[in-house]
Amino acid sequence: MMAQNTKHLNKGIFIAYCPIFLETGKYESFYLHLINRLDEEINIKLKHIILEKPLGATHTTIAPNEHVEYGIISLEDCNQTQRLEFELNLNNGTTTNQKKISPKKFFKPFEYIDEIKKEGLCYQIFILKKPKESDLKQASKEEIYALREKLMSRKAPTRKKSQSINNSVIDLHWEKLQTTFPGVSKENILYHQLLYFEKALDNAIANQQSEITFIHGLGSGKLKNAIFETLKVHPSVRTYSNDYDARYGYGATKVLLHI
Numbered sequence: 001m002m003a004q005n006t007k008h009l010n011k012g013i014f015i016a017y018c019p020i021f022l023e024t025g026k027y028e029s030f031y032l033h034l035i036n037r038l039d040e041e042i043n044i045k046l047k048h049i050i051l052e053k054p055l056g057a058t059h060t061t062i063a064p065n066e067h068v069e070y071g072i073i074s075l076e077d078c079n080q081t082q083r084l085e086f087e088l089n090l091n092n093g094t095t096t097n098q099k100k101i102s103p104k105k106f107f108k109p110f111e112y113i114d115e116i117k118k119e120g121l122c123y124q125i126f127i128l129k130k131p132k133e134s135d136l137k138q139a140s141k142e143e144i145y146a147l148r149e150k151l152m153s154r155k156a157p158t159r160k161k162s163q164s165i166n167n168s169v170i171d172l173h174w175e176k177l178q179t180t181f182p183g184v185s186k187e188n189i190l191y192h193q194l195l196y197f198e199k200a201l202d203n204a205i206a207n208q209q210s211e212i213t214f215i216h217g218l219g220s221g222k223l224k225n226a227i228f229e230t231l232k233v234h235p236s237v238r239t240y241s242n243d244y245d246a247r248y249g250y251g252a253t254k255v256l257l258h259i
Contacts (some may be wrong), residue, residue: 003023003087010037010124010127011037011039011124011127012037012038012124012125012127013035013036013037013038013042013044013086013088013124013125013126014034014035014122014124014125015033015034015084015099015101015122015123015125016032016033016034016035016067016114016116016120016122016123016163017030017031017032017033017073017078017119017120017121017122017162018033018105018113018116018118018119018120019110019120020030020072024065027075028074028075028076028077029072029073029074029130030067030072030073030075030078030120030121031069031071031072032048032056032067032068032072032073033067033068033070033113033115033120034046034058034060034062034068034070034111034115035062035066035115035116035117035122036066037063037065037089037115038064039064039066040090040091041061041062041063041064042061042062042088042089042090042091043059043060043088043089044058044059044062044068044086044088045051045057045058045059045062045086045087046059046084046085046086047084047086048071048073048082048091049082049083049084049085050080050081050082050083051080052117053073054095055073055077056070056071058070058071065113065115066115067116071108071169075106075244076121078103078106079103079242079244079250080103081100081101081102081103081221082100082101083100083101084096084098084100084101084125085097085098086098086099086101086125086126087217088126089152092162093169095126096208097126099125099126101123102218103193104218104219105123105233106121107249108121112196119196121246124152129245133196134225136152143222144226144229144230144233145224147190147194147226148194148226148229148230152180163228163233167175167200167213168204168209168211168212168213168214169212169213170196170200170212170213170214171215172193172196172197172214172215172216172217172223173215173217173249174189174193177192177196179228180192180196186232190222190223190226193216193223194223194226194227195232197214197230198230200214201214201230201234201255204255205257206237206257208255209253209257209259210257210259211254211257212254212255212257213252213253213254213255214227214252214255215251215252216251216252217251218219218249218250218251224242224253227252227253228240231253231255235258236257236258237255237256237257237258238256238257238258239255239256240253240254240255240256241253
C-alpha cells in the first residue's frame with residue numbers, strides 16, 4: 001500500500017490501525033490507537049468485539065489532539081466485521097454508541113497519521129453530530145437454510161449467460177450476473193447469486209475439475225456465509241479456503257474437488 005497525506009476536516013474520535021512490519025517487509029498485524037481530534041479532553045470506555053467475542057477493552061483519558069495505543073489486532077481478524085462499543089464522557093454529557101468496521105476498509109491505501117507520526121489506516125468512530133448509517137446484518141442460519149431449500153426446490157431459468165459457467169473462476173458479483181437474470185428485484189439478488197453458484201459447482205464436478213474459485217466479495221458476508229454452508233456438507237468438496245489472495249483479497253473462496 002502506498003502512503004497518502006490527508007488533512008483531517010472532521011472533529012471527532014478516530015481509531016487507527018498501524019501495521020507492524022516484519023523483516024520481509026510484509027505485515028500480519030496492526031497496533032490499535034484511539035485518537036482524540038476534539039478540542040476537549042475525553043474519557044472513553046471501549047470494547048472491541050469480533051464474532052461476538054471481545055478482542056480487548058480499554059478505559060482511558062485522552063487530551064485534545066492526542067492518542068493512546070490500546071492493543072494489537074491480526075490481519076486475519078480484520079477479515080471479520082469489528083464492532084466497537086464505547087461510552088464517551090464529554091463536557092456536554094455522556095454518549096453511548098457503537099461503530100462497525102467492515103473488512104473492505106482494509107483494502108485502502110495507507111495514509112500518514114499526524115498524531116502518531118506513522119502510516120496506517122484511520123477511521124472515524126464518533127463525531128459531535130453523528131451522520132446516519134445503515135449497517136447490513138449478517139445472514140442468520142435460518143435465512144441460509146431457507147435459501148438453500150428454495151434453491152433445491154426450483155429449477156434455474158434458461159437465460160443467455162453473461163460469463164461461461166464452466167470457468168475455473170466464477171465472479172458472483174451482481175454486475176456480472178444481472179444480464180443472466182434480467183429484471184430481478186433487489187430482494188431476489190442473493191437467491192440468484194446462490195443459484196448461479198450451485199450451477200457452477202455442479203458443472204465443475206461434472207467436468208471433473210480439480211478446483212474452482214468463487215469471487216463473492218466482502219460486503220455484509222451473507223453470500224459468503226451461504227456458500228460456506230453448502231461447501232461444508234457437499235460430498236464432492238475436498239476442502240475450501242478463504243485465504244488472502246493478491247487478486248481478490250479476502251473476497252474469494254477457493255474450492256478443491258474430489259476427482
